[in-house]
Amino acid sequence: MLKIDNLHAAVEDKDILKGINLTIKAGEVHAIMGPNGSGKSTLSAVIAGNENYTVSEGSIVLDGEEINELAPEERAHKGVFLSFQYPVEIPGVSVTNFIKTAINETRKANGLEEMPANEMLKKIREKSELLEMDRKFLSRSLNEGFSGGEKKRNEIFQMAMLEPKLAILDETDSGLDIDALRIVANGVNKLRNENNAILVITHYQRLLDYIVPDFVHVLMDGKIVMSGGKELAYELEEKGYDWIKAELN
Amino acid sequence: MELKETLLSSFIAFEEHIDVDASIHDIRNSAIKIFEEKGFPTKKEEAWKYTSLNAVLKKNYTVFPKYDSGIEFKDVKKYFLHEIDTYKVIFVDGKFSSFLSATTHDGLDVCTMSSALNKPKYKMVIDEYFHKIAKKDDSLTALNTAFAVEGAYINVPKSKVVEKPIEIIYFSTGAENALMVQPRNLIIVGENAHVQIIERHQSLNENTVLTNAVTEVFAQKRAIVDYYKIQNDLLSANLVDNTYIAQKQESRVAVHTFSFGGNITRNNLNFYHQGERIDSTLKGITIIGDKQLVDHYTLVHHAQPNCESHQNYKCIVAENATAVFNGKIFVEKEAQKTDAFQQSNNILLSDKATVNAKPQLEIFADDVKCSHGCTIGQLDETAMFYMQQRGIPKKEAKALLMYAFSNEVFESIKIPELKQRITKIIAQKLGVNLGFDL
Numbered sequence: 001m002l003k004i005d006n007l008h009a010a011v012e013d014k015d016i017l018k019g020i021n022l023t024i025k026a027g028e029v030h031a032i033m034g035p036n037g038s039g040k041s042t043l044s045a046v047i048a049g050n051e052n053y054t055v056s057e058g059s060i061v062l063d064g065e066e067i068n069e070l071a072p073e074e075r076a077h078k079g080v081f082l083s084f085q086y087p088v089e090i091p092g093v094s095v096t097n098f099i100k101t102a103i104n105e106t107r108k109a110n111g112l113e114e115m116p117a118n119e120m121l122k123k124i125r126e127k128s129e130l131l132e133m134d135r136k137f138l139s140r141s142l143n144e145g146f147s148g149g150e151k152k153r154n155e156i157f158q159m160a161m162l163e164p165k166l167a168i169l170d171e172t173d174s175g176l177d178i179d180a181l182r183i184v185a186n187g188v189n190k191l192r193n194e195n196n197a198i199l200v201i202t203h204y205q206r207l208l209d210y211i212v213p214d215f216v217h218v219l220m221d222g223k224i225v226m227s228g229g230k231e232l233a234y235e236l237e238e239k240g241y242d243w244i245k246a247e248l249n
Numbered sequence: 250m251e252l253k254e255t256l257l258s259s260f261i262a263f264e265e266h267i268d269v270d271a272s273i274h275d276i277r278n279s280a281i282k283i284f285e286e287k288g289f290p291t292k293k294e295e296a297w298k299y300t301s302l303n304a305v306l307k308k309n310y311t312v313f314p315k316y317d318s319g320i321e322f323k324d325v326k327k328y329f330l331h332e333i334d335t336y337k338v339i340f341v342d343g344k345f346s347s348f349l350s351a352t353t354h355d356g357l358d359v360c361t362m363s364s365a366l367n368k369p370k371y372k373m374v375i376d377e378y379f380h381k382i383a384k385k386d387d388s389l390t391a392l393n394t395a396f397a398v399e400g401a402y403i404n405v406p407k408s409k410v411v412e413k414p415i416e417i418i419y420f421s422t423g424a425e426n427a428l429m430v431q432p433r434n435l436i437i438v439g440e441n442a443h444v445q446i447i448e449r450h451q452s453l454n455e456n457t458v459l460t461n462a463v464t465e466v467f468a469q470k471r472a473i474v475d476y477y478k479i480q481n482d483l484l485s486a487n488l489v490d491n492t493y494i495a496q497k498q499e500s501r502v503a504v505h506t507f508s509f510g511g512n513i514t515r516n517n518l519n520f521y522h523q524g525e526r527i528d529s530t531l532k533g534i535t536i537i538g539d540k541q542l543v544d545h546y547t548l549v550h551h552a553q554p555n556c557e558s559h560q561n562y563k564c565i566v567a568e569n570a571t572a573v574f575n576g577k578i579f580v581e582k583e584a585q586k587t588d589a590f591q592q593s594n595n596i597l598l599s600d601k602a603t604v605n606a607k608p609q610l611e612i613f614a615d616d617v618k619c620s621h622g623c624t625i626g627q628l629d630e631t632a633m634f635y636m637q638q639r640g641i642p643k644k645e646a647k648a649l650l651m652y653a654f655s656n657e658v659f660e661s662i663k664i665p666e667l668k669q670r671i672t673k674i675i676a677q678k679l680g681v682n683l684g685f686d687l
Contacts, residue, residue, distance in 0.1 A: 050634050072637035073646075081638075088635040092656030093649055098639075101649070106640035141656075158639060 001026045001197050002047075002166055007058035009046045016042045018222035019058070024166070027194040031208055032201050033233060034219035035241045040201045041085060043219065044170045047199075048082040049075045062166065076102075077109035079165030083155040083172050090142040095154060096124060098142045099161050106162065127160040131187045148175030156187045163191075168199045173207035185210030205237035218244055252306050252429075253288055257281070259312060260395060267398060273366060276380050280394035287388035299573045299605045300515055300544045305487045308457050310429040312396070314342040320422060320453065322349060328418060328451050332666045335447075336415040338401040342422055343430040345399060357409055362400035362433050374404060378437055382465050382495040382521060390491050393463040397433035400462075403446070407439040407469075414445040414664055419462075421486075423454030434464040438472040438500075445664060449479045452486045464492045468500035470524065475503050475663050481510040481674050484539060491517045498524025498553075505662060506533040507671055508543040509678050519548045520558065522584070527556040534655045534671075536678055538567035538598075548577045551584040551614075560591040563655045567598040576621070577609040584614050591621040596628060596654060648681040 002024040009017040016039045024030050034040050046053050047060060049072035059066050067075050090098065104114045115123075128138060131153050143151050152172055159167050169188070173181055188211050192198065200211055208216075208230065216232040217224045220241070225248055226232070236244070250258075260281050264274070289306055290297040320341060329337065336359045339349035345361045352360045365371040366379075383390050401417040421428050438444050452458050468474050480488065488511055494502055508514050520529045535543045549558040564572040574593040595604040608621040628650050636646035652659070652675070662668040676682060 048634075048638050052630070052634075071643070072634055073640050073642050076638055076640035084635060084638075086631075088629070088632040090632065090636075090649065090653045092653050092659060098649075101645070102636075102639040102641055105642060105645065109640070162640070 001063060002199075003061040004047075005059050005061070007046065007060065008056045009042060009053045010056055011042070011053050016053075016222055017046065020222070020224060022217065022224065024197045024199060026197055028215065029192065029198045029200065029211060029213045030215045030217065031213040031233065032199065032217050032219050032224075033203065033205070033236055036203070038219045039222045040203075040219055041170055044082055044168045044199070044201050047168060048072055048080055073105070074109070077106050081159050081162055081164030081167045083152070083159060083167065083169045085171040085174060087143050087151045087155055089144045089146075091144050093142050094139050095142055095157075096138045099124070099158055102158065103161060123161060127157055130160060130190060131157045132183050133157060149177060149180035152176055152184055153180065153187075156184050160187060160191055164196065166197050166199065167191075168201065169211075170201045171203065172200070173202055173204065181207065181210060205233040208233045220244065252310060255310070256312060256392065256396075257285055263313070263396065270372065272376060273379070277395050280385075280391040283386060283391035284388050284395060287386075287391070290388060296546060296575070299571070300513065300542060302487075302513070305457075305459055305513055308427040308459070310427045310459060311425040312429050314344075314425050314428055314430075316342065316344040319424075320420065324453070325349065325420060325451075328420075328449060330414065330416060330447060330664075330666055330670060333414070333664075335413050338415070338417050340399060340419045340432065342420070342424060342428060343399060343432070357406060357411060358402060358404040359415055360402050362402045362435060363398055365402040365435065366398070371402075374437065378465065378467055379435060380465070382467065382493040383463055383491070384493065384519065387491065387517075389461050389489055390463055393431045393433060393461050393491065396431045397463065400433035400435070402434070403436045403444070405438045405442040405444050408441045409439065410442065411444040414447055414667075417446065417448045419450045419460065421452045421456075421458045423452065423456040425456065427457040427459070429459045429461070432460065432462045434462070436464065436466045436474075438466070438468050438474050440469045441471045442469070443473040445475045445477075447477045447479065447664075447667065450482055450486065450488055452483045455483055455485045458482075458486045460486070460488045460490075462488070462490050464490070466492070466494040466502065468494065468496045468502050470497045470499060472497070472500045474501070476505070477662070477664075477667060478504065478506045478516070479671070479674075480506065480508040480514050480543075483510060484512050484541070486511050487513045489515045489517070492519065494520045494529075496520065496522055496524065496527045496529065499526045500524070501528040501530075503530035503532070503661070505658065506545070507674075508533065508535040509537065509674055511541065511543070513542045513544075515544045515546065517546045519550070521550045522552045522556050525553045525555045527553070529556070529558040530661070531558070531560040531562075532658045532661060533562040533564075534658050535562070535564040535566075535572055536651065536675060537565075537570040537572065539570060540568075541570045542573070543571075544573035544575075546573075546575045548579065549589060551578070551580040551587045551589060553583060554585045554587070556584065557588040558590065561658055562593045563658055564593070564595045564604060565598065565651050565654065566595065566602040566604055569599075569601045571603040571605070573605045574623075575605075575607045575609065577611070578619060578621075580610075580612040580614050580617055580619065582613040585616045587614060587617040587619065589617070589619045593623045594654070595623075595625045596651075597625060598628070644679070645681050648676065648679040651675070651679065
């Protein structure tokens with residue numbers, strides 16, 4: 001589904017990604033771990049098309065089509081979703097209206113009619129229940145005054161509504177208490193199927209107890225330096241990132 | 250002939266054929282003298298530093314248009330808040346249109362300035378209020394006073410809660426090549442009374458219009474006045490709006506100004522406190538582009554203790570447009586425990602757009618809370634990326650962010666249908682269809 005080949009990216013002339021290779025197939029869950037500043041969040045931003053980063057080399061291919069040059073919304077229309085580490089507050093625009101707009105713009109871009117109102121409502125009800133969200137929450141302004149946990153839950157709610165092909169979860173566990181983490185992870189797990197793929201970006205192994213990856217990759221200094229199964233995450237947790245550095249030397 | 254000369258020379262003829270009592274005659278005569286002496290304001294004056302009327306004044310204006318009520322309701326329906334029942338005082342090329350209006354004398358007076366100035370039964374009220382709070386030495390206010398014959402007259406008696414909003418609309422048909430109009434409104438809101446007013450100036454074709462309007466509002470004890478100004482005129486229209494508000498004890502007056510259209514729009518909004526525990530609100534949303542200019546010049550004169558004022562102006566400026574916010578807060582020595590707040594937030598959407606923001610605080614009391622803040626920035630890139638990431642295209646994402654930016658002001662619109670209307674105007678202005686009402 002996703003094939004990243006020799007990806008180099010920079011922000012303001014500072015090279016951050018220095019040759020990433022990564023292949024993700026439909027139905028798989030991949031985790032990327034790494035110390036602070038290794039380029040994890042950059043990788044997620046670059047896949048989603050953040051224009052602050054320039055791709056100097058390499059390619060990102062989604063379902064056989066190179067997407068490097070596409071605008072963020074075009075990538076979103078093709079099924080790329082990024083759950084933000086710090087979701088943005090938008091006063092005056094309710095959660096419901098925002099998600100309606102997002103869905104209908106995506107449908108429009110894909111040549112579909114707007115979703116009928118009753119279908120939309122039904123879906124909103126269903127998915128908000130999945131994330132154990134209060135109904136009142138839906139009429140509040142997007143992310144305004146939300147707690148850290150509410151923001152993340154709202155991100156996963158949007159993911160559930162948009163049903164992306166590729167979902168990237170950037171530090172979704174940060175700022176979550178254990179109950180919120182369980183709800184969020186449970187939501188993600190229910191959305192997993194053989195047609196979509198999930199890329200989990202995390203600093204700690206904790207989230208991976210709940211969202212169990214098929215593959216774990218370690219990112220250091222802009223490169224994937226080691227890949228393995230889910231046991232690699234435990235090893236990292238136990239031995240720390242210095243262990244990898246030692247291994248590499 | 251220059252416009253000033255045209256106006257001065259036509260004044261004598263004008264004075265001769267209007268039938269008013271001696272006191273008004275005296276007011277007019279002293280007003281024209283002030284205008285003769287001061288002339289139109291220029292950029293040399295501090296108060297007009299950022300706004301030049303020069304180009305606008307060069308046109309050959311008709312100052313006494315012929316009346317032609319050629320317009321039909323269906324042509325102008327969209328400018329009314331037609332979803333709900335309202336009182337209407339409508340003018341076409343400066344003249345009252347009884348056909349488009351819905352006035353009343355039942356429980357309150359909603360009618361015309363001309364009848365208030367000419368009918369004996371209004372004389373006492375006119376003597377007490379006409380030209381009493383308007384700034385006498387302001388040249389444009391003086392000019393309006395000299396020629397004031399028509400406008401809206403609203404008198405809400407004690408304890409009357411007016412159940413329908415009152416719309417005051419000035420249409421110009423474009424029958425003249427260039428038209429100058431000088432509407433004059435007088436609004437008196439009695440003790441404990443409550444009224445909502447919507448004012449609009451609208452050209453119906455692209456011939457130049459220059460409007461020099463003066464509005465005097467008197468809010469008596471505990472009166473509540475919600476005043477909304479919709480400025481979404483064509484690019485051929487220029488407006489100088491001079492609004493003067495006198496507030497008595499515990500009254501609450503809020504003026505919201507929505508500026509989206511027009512070539513040059515200058516809003517002189519003045520609040521004068523004449524009692525304690527008064528609340529004044531001045532809010533605005535300005536979204537302009539092209540070469541438009543909108544200049545908000547506000548004054549809140551705190552003269553008594555324990556009063557509050559809240560100012561919140563949001564400006565989004567694109568292309569070659571210019572926005573000005575000059576906010577003056579004057580706190581007299583007696584006005585202890587004043588709580589005055591002023592906020593001006595601006596977004597620049599292009600390299601050629603300009604914002605001039607100038608807070609002026611003059612405080613002579615020693616126990617007050619006065620604060621002001623000003624920001625000038627751009628649309629938040631992270632927020633843009635966030636929305637685009639969810640599939641919302643750039644143009645729509647921008648529009649949503651602009652709504653979000655103006656939201657604080659939106660939220661305080663008390664008439665839901667008006668809120669919807671403003672939303673629609675903005676969506677139209679930004680060329681988006683969001684598929685929902687905010």
